[in-house]
Amino acid sequence: MESRDPIITIRDLRKSFGTKEVLKGINLDVYEGQIIGYIGPNGAGKSTTVKIMLGLIGGYHGEIKILGQDISKGNVEYKRKIGYVPETAEIYDNLSAREYLTFIGELYGLNYKKADKKAEKLMDLFGIGNVYDSRISSYSKGMKQKVLIISSLLNDPDVLFLDEPLSGIDANSVMIFKEVLSELVRKGKTIFYSSHIMEVVEKISSRIILINNGMIVADGSFEELKDKSMEGSLEAIFNELTGFKEHRKIAEEIVSIVQEVD
Numbered sequence: 677m678e679s680r681d682p683i684i685t686i687r688d689l690r691k692s693f694g695t696k697e698v699l700k701g702i703n704l705d706v707y708e709g710q711i712i713g714y715i716g717p718n719g720a721g722k723s724t725t726v727k728i729m730l731g732l733i734g735g736y737h738g739e740i741k742i743l744g745q746d747i748s749k750g751n752v753e754y755k756r757k758i759g760y761v762p763e764t765a766e767i768y769d770n771l772s773a774r775e776y777l778t779f780i781g782e783l784y785g786l787n788y789k790k791a792d793k794k795a796e797k798l799m800d801l802f803g804i805g806n807v808y809d810s811r812i813s814s815y816s817k818g819m820k821q822k823v824l825i826i827s828s829l830l831n832d833p834d835v836l837f838l839d840e841p842l843s844g845i846d847a848n849s850v851m852i853f854k855e856v857l858s859e860l861v862r863k864g865k866t867i868f869y870s871s872h873i874m875e876v877v878e879k880i881s882s883r884i885i886l887i888n889n890g891m892i893v894a895d896g897s898f899e900e901l902k903d904k905s906m907e908g909s910l911e912a913i914f915n916e917l918t919g920f921k922e923h924r925k926i927a928e929e930i931v932s933i934v935q936e937v938d
């Protein structure tokens with residue numbers, strides 16, 4: 677058992693959209709220094725969980741504490757200590773990265789000069805320093821994603837929420853980013869990482885949580901999940917625990933429909 681206080685506590689979290697119950701009682705304690713790999717099929721409720729923790733979705737049942745604060749109590753101070761890379765973002769396309777990142781930095785309470793210096797250095801290190809003053813609308817998908825990653829790190833957050841952060845990011849930058857996450861964890865940060873890229877989740881997570889149909893169906897290190905399921909890869913464990921065995925049959929049906937003429 678852990679003796680420290682958890683960084684995130686979720687108790688009996690339930691959420692419905694209309695009559696559809698999307699989260700059906702999530703219970704979770706996340707401790708400092710953990711990288712949680714939060715995985716599950718499309719529509720399982722991963723983004724919903726993350727958005728509730730960030731205060732972006734309300735109207736839930738249950739209790740959530742982040743850094744000791746019950747987030748429903750209206751004290752948004754905890755948000756200064758968290759960073760977030762959303763799955764899809766409304767990034768202000770007409771702004772340059774300098775304008776966007778200094779704006780975000782100032783929202784987090786950094787002064788302009790500090791935010792500007794930090795953002796410029798990070799842009800350089802992510803290999804996009806040359807476009808710091810270009811409009812974000814002219815960036816490629818991966819370049820935009822890097823700006824989002826940088827914006828989530830500007831305030832040196834204690835807790836980082838990442839929702840499919842690597843989409844569009846090239847292999848070299850993925851290597852850097854994975855190292856950055858390990859280094860941040862060594863410095864005592866906590867990371868909540870939601871993704872479909874099983875190889876990455878398998879490698880970086882200290883603890884993997886699999887949700888299916890709004891419920892946690894597995895919770896443990898990769899080694900523990902492997903021992904329980906007898907499967908060798910996280911992908912295979914994922915298939916087994918979500919009851920999915922039909923990929924070949926479905927693929928064949930898709931191709932036969934694609935090839936239908938009249």
Ligand SMILES: Nc1ncnc2c1ncn2[C@@H]1O[C@H](COP(=O)(O)OP(=O)(O)OP(=O)(O)O)[C@@H](O)[C@H]1O
Nearest residue numbers: 693694698716717718719720721722723724725763
């Ligand atoms: N604002 C909303 N209104 C109605 N239904 C919603 C809303 N947001 C999410 N849902 C539904 O909640 C369920 C869970 O969605 P969520 O985005 O949390 O899934 P996810 O696990 O993140 O999926 P993915 O892997 O596709 O990103 C889905 O059935 C989705 O249609």
